[in-house]
Amino acid sequence: MAKPLTPRARQIVAVARELLEEEGAEALTMRRLGERLGIRAASLYKHLPNKAALEAAIIAVGFEDAAAAFEAVTGNGTEPLDTFARVYRAFALAHPHLYRLMTDQPLPRDLLPEGLEQRAAAPLLQAVGGDPARARAAFAFAHGMVMLELTQRLPPGEDPWPAWREGIAAFRARATTPGQRATAKHPH
Amino acid sequence: MAKPLTPRARQIVAVARELLEEEGAEALTMRRLGERLGIRAASLYKHLPNKAALEAAIIAVGFEDAAAAFEAVTGNGTEPLDTFARVYRAFALAHPHLYRLMTDQPLPRDLLPEGLEQRAAAPLLQAVGGDPARARAAFAFAHGMVMLELTQRLPPGEDPWPAWREGIAAFRARATTPGQRATAKHPH
DNA sequence: GTCTATACCCGGATAGAC
DNA sequence: GTCTATCCGGGTATAGAC
Numbered sequence: 001m002a003k004p005l006t007p008r009a010r011q012i013v014a015v016a017r018e019l020l021e022e023e024g025a026e027a028l029t030m031r032r033l034g035e036r037l038g039i040r041a042a043s044l045y046k047h048l049p050n051k052a053a054l055e056a057a058i059i060a061v062g063f064e065d066a067a068a069a070f071e072a073v074t075g076n077g078t079e080p081l082d083t084f085a086r087v088y089r090a091f092a093l094a095h096p097h098l099y100r101l102m103t104d105q106p107l108p109r110d111l112l113p114e115g116l117e118q119r120a121a122a123p124l125l126q127a128v129g130g131d132p133a134r135a136r137a138a139f140a141f142a143h144g145m146v147m148l149e150l151t152q153r154l155p156p157g158e159d160p161w162p163a164w165r166e167g168i169a170a171f172r173a174r175a176t177t178p179g180q181r182a183t184a185k186h187p188h
Numbered sequence: 189m190a191k192p193l194t195p196r197a198r199q200i201v202a203v204a205r206e207l208l209e210e211e212g213a214e215a216l217t218m219r220r221l222g223e224r225l226g227i228r229a230a231s232l233y234k235h236l237p238n239k240a241a242l243e244a245a246i247i248a249v250g251f252e253d254a255a256a257a258f259e260a261v262t263g264n265g266t267e268p269l270d271t272f273a274r275v276y277r278a279f280a281l282a283h284p285h286l287y288r289l290m291t292d293q294p295l296p297r298d299l300l301p302e303g304l305e306q307r308a309a310a311p312l313l314q315a316v317g318g319d320p321a322r323a324r325a326a327f328a329f330a331h332g333m334v335m336l337e338l339t340q341r342l343p344p345g346e347d348p349w350p351a352w353r354e355g356i357a358a359f360r361a362r363a364t365t366p367g368q369r370a371t372a373k374h375p376h
Numbered sequence: 377g378t379c380t381a382t383a384c385c386c387g388g389a390t391a392g393a394c
Numbered sequence: 395g396t397c398t399a400t401c402c403g404g405g406t407a408t409a410g411a412c
Binding site: 029030031041042045050051 | 404405406407408409
């Protein structure tokens with residue numbers, strides 16, 4: 001799948017990422033990208049087969065960056081789920097357009113390096129104790145919070161952290177699924 | 189703000205919604221909409237000022253439908269948060285393109301009827317017991333789960349319900365925010 | 377590896393006649 | 395309230411010369 005890129009192609013992808021991050025998804029066109037590189041849009045096709053490949057390459061570096069950000073803080077002694085949430089949020093809000101490109105559509109898995117998805121997902125799975133369903137639920141929460149922030153769905157000017165704390169606590173507090181009502185387990 | 193629509197404009201919006209739901213956001217153009225109505229795209233501007241107004245009107249009816257769906261099941265005896273989750277998910281998956289139009293961008297609040305947002309949000313606030321932070325966290329979870337499903341981010345072919353149950357349980361189990369660790373308050 | 381030229385398609389919106 | 399004609403912009407991508 002994921003064909004390796006030439007050095008020149010990698011450079012083009014790096015500039016494309018800048019363009020995306022600075023001006024948004026609508027600005028990411030072959031023409032505008034050519035402008036930034038000082039060449040014509042047509043010349044790009046000597047380096048990348050089409051726009052989908054360009055986007056897939058940007059997505060791939062995005063996941064690599066995100067995975068690296070997680071790995072940089074694992075095992076630093078802080079509470080794992082809290083740490084995950086902070087790093088996840090920081091990444092998304094620092095790169096909103098990149099984040100949306102990475103999450104808005106089905107992953108072009110056939111154009112992505114093998115194992116990249118798992119690598120990026122591993123820290124959360126560990127943070128919630130290894131249960132995949134719990135990990136997915138916590139991931140949905142984090143993704144949802146970030147999207148609400150990016151789309152300005154929270155009341156304007158309000159601190160999002162109380163909601164973040166609620167979610168972090170919710171996915172940390174219980175050891176396993178309770179049968180029905182609030183019969184919280186005591187840690188002992 | 190939200191100017192009232194003429195009956196003809198309402199009909200146009202209804203057809204536009206069909207077009208969106210059946211063919212997706214890229215298909216929602218003034219030309220294609222004109223085709224469905226048997227008129228030219230230019231004629232649409234006699235009824236609606238521009239495309240933004242058309243989208244805002246579609247969003248408004250979407251929220252009205254969603255609010256009605258919640259209100260149809262409130263107080264029917266089932267567990268409130270579970271009920272909310274099921275109705276929320278059912279709406280989003282039944283109208284994926286509409287759902288994304290409603291959530292992908294900041295709300296055009298100045299073009300929407302007064303109070304509509306609150307009306308749609310009320311059922312969840314009640315379901316979590318009235319705490320706004322908790323409600324936002326639970327909403328983020330539901331929104332995130334739906335988006336993961338719509339963007340096919342969950343492992344293909346896997347049942348999403350275990351993750352839904354985890355989240356529902358997570359936001360139901362605790363009574364309030366613990367100070368630091370899982371020192372859940374007892375309901376008394 | 378870059379260029380020019382071009383094909384082909386699409387979009388939102390306005391003016392003015394009827 | 396509909397039409398025609400039009401403006402002006404944008405996009406991906408290919409062919410072939412240099």
